[in-house]
Amino acid sequence: MSMGTPHGHDGPLGLLDLSLWGKSEGLPPNVRYPLTCHLLDVGAVAEVLWRDHVASGVRQTIADGLETTIEHAGRLIPYWASLHDIGKITHGFQAKDVAAPLHRYPDSGPGKNHGQVAGEWLQYLLPEYGYAAEGKGAPALMAAQLLGGHHGSFHQLAESVSAAPLRSLGYPEDAWEEQRRLHLAELTELFGSPAPPSRIDGAVAALVCGLVIQADWLASQLSFVGRQIAAGLPAKAADLPEFLDRARDRAPGLLEQAGLGRPAARSASFASAFPHIENPNGLQRSIAKHLPELCGGPGMLLITAPTGEGKTETALYAAEVMGQAAGRSGLYVALPTMATADQMYTRVNEYLNRRVTAPSSMSLLHGMAWLNPDYSSPTSPSSGGQNSSSHTQGAAESHRAVEISEWLQGRKRGLFADFAAGTIDQALMAALRSRHNMVRLLGLSGKTVIIDEVHAADAYMLALVTRLLNWLGRLQVPVILLSATLHHRTARVLTEAYLKGAGRRRGAEPVPEVRYPGWAYAGVEAPHTVTVNPEPLETTPRKPLTVQCREMPLTGEESTHLDSAVREELADLVENGGCAAVIRTTVAEAQRTFADLAEWSAAHAQELGAEPPELHLLHARFPADQRERITRQITWCFGKDGAQAGDRPRAAILVATAIIEQSIDIDLDLMISDLAPIHLLLQRSGRCWRHEHRGIVQRPSWADAPRLVVLAPSEADSEKAIPRVWGYIHHPSLLLRTHNLLRRRQERPVRVPEDVQELVDGMIDDDELNLELPDQDLDRQAADMAHSQLGNNAAIPLPRGVTRDLHQLTDHDLDEAQVATRFGADSARVVCCYTGPEGERWLDAALSERLPSEGELSGGRFTEEQVRAVLSRSLPVPGNWLQGHEEQVAPPEAWQFNPHLRHVQVLVHRVGTEGDVQGPQLGKRRVRLDGRVGLLDEG
Missing domain, CATH: 3.40.50.300 (P-loop containing nucleotide triphosphate hydrolases)
Incomplete structure (x- = not known):
């Protein structure tokens, strides 16, 4: 059977079918966006992301992992991105739209999701385009796997394409196969037929997958799709080059509206970074003197010093120096709790508004971030902000340099901001075998990552932190660790983990012990030298405790x-x-x-x-x-x-x-x-x-x-x-x-010290x-060893072990609500509500504000004010309090359809005729919310 040419002069259909649809949800009735157009959009957006958004150091890391140049990598990745949804060319997918014209196509083909189809099919077809199919880092296998994982989970693919023919996997040589081949040929030609790489490193493949996902999310916004439709769709294959050019012209504006740029380097003296500190202390002077001469590229800085010694300011300055050396000027500051993250967000935001000169974005990342009054969200929690692309700035005045866009406040996008502060959990999820971990890795890759209070990690969390450092070392991400009370062995374990990821071999010179107070800098370049502060640090004089x-x-x-x-x-x-x-x-x-x-x-x-x-x-x-x-x-x-x-x-x-x-x-x-x-x-x-x-x-x-x-x-x-x-x-x-x-x-x-x-x-x-x-x-x-092993089991493999199988990065595929970055983190979120003689539920004991439920829906959705009213009154309780009482604490059914409310349960308090309040009985435990002391466990 002849499979045709890019413009389809052979075969039973002969031409590329532009009626095959790629997007329909949210569009007007009977309007479908052609799959070919969506594929071109995503490729065009990936081009602009690579050119205007991806940090220079990240581009070099990716190019090195592809064993090619930055320019060639910049041609390969948009081409691959354009292939991500080729698995939608199946009867199973196209038939999801009952109005799709499928009478010319047989009801045959694989009954699998389109991501898995893309991965399986491309593994067999890419070798026809010169991609090696066998060996470690085989480009056909790795490219197919990363594209098949564009919905956040990688699929298990065949060990070898020679083991079984493609038709044995459910892909007959029919009209669907012809269209897949026609699309592959057309996209290859439109994106310049870039030569395949000789090898694809597994860690870099995960980053590239994250980039494809980012491009897909951007190009899938209904506002963008609507503009593309309004400008006119191609009628035939010959119109596709013009359509691609139009998508390329629109892509920069799409990134700008989403708040995606590339922050400029911020490197200067400590005095200019913190002009209000007239006399830097010994730690700050030492870092300012020695760090710039040590930073020839990426590396990790460990700082141990007493509380109140200005470690935060020191780290922010060090991040400027290290970020410039590594070509990654972004920043993520990770804290142990939501409360500490909120405070750090305010501090870092003030610092950045002094330091950045061009409009930049900063996000606050934790589950309750949008309740922070300093981080007011323009995104309605009821809608999730999926289709808007307006660039707003929350509570910041219009003249401030650091803003946040609505797009960046969507789920899982916050790490794409130039700068961010949040809980350590948000970073650790990049190291868990969970969905979209590659998106988090990509978000961290362009930043200097500061982890504060690193001593707070228990054995389970330390295993995850260690694995994250393995990957950050491999991806050449600058890291700064801060602690006031870190055990010397833990300091060595963390340093060795980063260097191991960077390629440090066994038998290398032992990591020296860090003085207290002091610092140690580990460079990723061979021979991976670790330098400790050359002279003892002067510290702030303190009276003995x-x-x-x-x-x-x-x-x-x-x-x-x-x-x-x-x-x-x-x-x-x-x-x-x-x-x-x-x-x-x-x-x-x-x-x-x-x-x-x-x-x-x-x-x-x-x-x-x-x-x-x-x-x-x-x-x-x-x-x-x-x-x-x-x-x-x-x-x-x-x-x-x-x-x-x-x-x-x-x-x-x-x-x-x-x-x-x-x-x-x-x-x-x-x-x-x-x-x-x-x-x-x-x-x-x-x-x-x-x-x-x-x-x-x-x-x-x-x-x-x-x-x-x-x-x-x-x-x-x-x-x-x-x-x-x-x-x-x-x-x-x-x-x-x-x-x-x-x-x-x-x-x-x-x-002290x-x-x-x-x-x-x-x-x-x-x-x-x-x-x-x-x-x-x-x-x-024994407990620490067991918890450490549990952490290792939950973590993604070491980067050097990802040579052929990306599936192992997400093979647990847990829902984010079930992913544990902390051992034994069995907590539930509840809101206390009140019911009077009439049986209706209220948010306050005065029975003046109704509990949002089915009857209070506005246009089929809860408003932002309603969701905020519930979550602002929510609080955590031990999960075992609610076990066995699921019916009693069940929220209104309508909450299940809201991403912010679906995991919140209710503790119903009864208000008597005299205004007395009685809390619920949960087995042998009675609880009651007291306005002065919080939720009481009254026994």
Whole structure:
């Protein structure tokens, strides 16, 4: 059978069939967008993405992975992109539109999705165009797989095309086959018949797939398709070159509207990056002096320094230097929590608006980002912003350089922005075997990635961070890691992971130990040298930290001693003023301590004839909008801005969970904390006298030095003496070791930074800290090994292992809602609603604002205001609270059709005739939302 020529002078149909459709959803009735036109659109957009958006360093990495030049890679990738939907030329796909003219075509062919068809078919056809089919990195196999994966999941393809003929896979030599071949020939000619590469590296193939997906998403916008239709569609194959030229002319505007450009390099002195810092500290001076001469290309910088030492500013400056050297001027700052990401977004946004000169984009990336008032979204959550391409800027004034487009705020697109801040989870999903991980890899590839608080990763998350660093090293992405309390072995593991990805061979010179405080720079160029700071760093002078271990019964009937101990420590504050924090391990303990202090401090102040102190409570179980207000309030009250404005309270007590130990810039006179692993206690103490060097805080007479009071059990080496719930948060082995470590020091002050690394390392390494209960150490080590293995199993393979099979990158294909970047992250999101005598549901106890449901739909969809009203009142609870009560907590059925609401459940509170509120009973647990202390577990 003759398969015809590009313009179809042979065969039963003879001509390229332009009636085959590619897009119809969302178009007017009986309007279908020709498949050929869509393929040309995507190829044209890929050309412009490569030319105007993809960072120069990324282009070089991709070209190297294709073993060719940047110019040739820039011809190959648009051509491949134009082939992505060739699998739609089947009866199975075309018949999805009942009005499609299929009478000329047989009802035959593979019953598979069009992505799998594209991959299978191209694996057999590309060898006819000179693509090698066998061997590692075989171009026919890798190109076919990356194109077949354009919906976010790679398909398993045949090991060898010689093993079975194509027809045995369900592709008969019929009219469908002729059209596929005609389209392949036509597209090859229109895109200049670029010569095939000799090899395609697997890691680079994943990046190219991400680029094809990006081009497809852009070209599939209905606004763009509508303009293409209005301008006129080709009537015959001879019209296709003109149509392609028109698509090429429109593509730059499409990128501009989407907010996709290429940020300019920002490299200058530290002083110009941060003009308000008149005297850079020792860390900042050292980095500014040595880093530029070390950066001959991509690399990783690890910074370990005490809290409050300006690591964020140092990292932002270092990112300028490293980004310029690597040809990647974008930025992603990854934080451990949503709250810390929100704060970092504001800081980085302010910094960038000083530093960038051309319009740029910045996104905030976490599940509740659009609720942040500084990141107001023009995208209606009810629609997802799929079809709009207007370029807006949220809350930023029109003259600001850093903006955000509506397109970039669509799902999974935020990492395409020039700059971004968000949770570490958003980056780690690039290293999980989950759908669209290649999109995240592409988004990260053009940036310098800063991971703050890297010590916060447990064994499971550390395995994912390690794998992500393998890939970032392979893709030559600059990385900066920041920590105040990082174990020396973890520092070495992270550095080696990056260098291993970059190609460092076994047996290479060992990675040197990082001084504390200090930094280490690892370059990706062979021989992968690691340089540590040449001279010791001068740090901000600090008074030694007084650490007092108050021991008392913490379990059984005598556990009330803790409340009296906290009161005793705060008595001077109530009388003479000052600011202190009490950190409890669980939400319930924080709520109970807050209630106890509220009653006691008011009575004690009255006895003294003094004003009672302000009381603040912060934990995760507040509704989202209330938690945000509280966070802003305490950041102002206890932060440098409030102190400089004269708004620091005379007397105030903050009761909180560990939520305040990371990336929250507050200054306290006294820190009281439950027993926790030593590195976390040091993190918490970093909020004590944090701004002393600024001279802006007036200390009370009783606060003559920074002080940390640790609430510990009266018995040492006894797991039973530790509250059972503490063991769910921190492994008992670490609590026992820390307790013994504090006892051994006999309340000797902790010198910062001199003693920090010794304490952090000693908690794990000192064999004499837990002689009485060695089984606890063995249990912890076994658990860490198991969790690390689980992380490795969930992670994508090492980049060097991806030589023939891209399928292994996404073979778990989990829904993003099910993907765990944190072990045991079993939490559910709920909203508390209220019902009165009539049985209707409301969002407030006053029964004044209805709970959005089927009856409140506007035009078949919830409005942005309705979705915002629900999510702003939502909060997390342990998932096991809701198990077995699915009917009781089921949301309105209409929520299932909204991507923002479908995973939110309801806790229905009943409002009595007298206004009294009763929360729901969940088995043996009754819960109730209290306006002052958050969601209560009343037992």
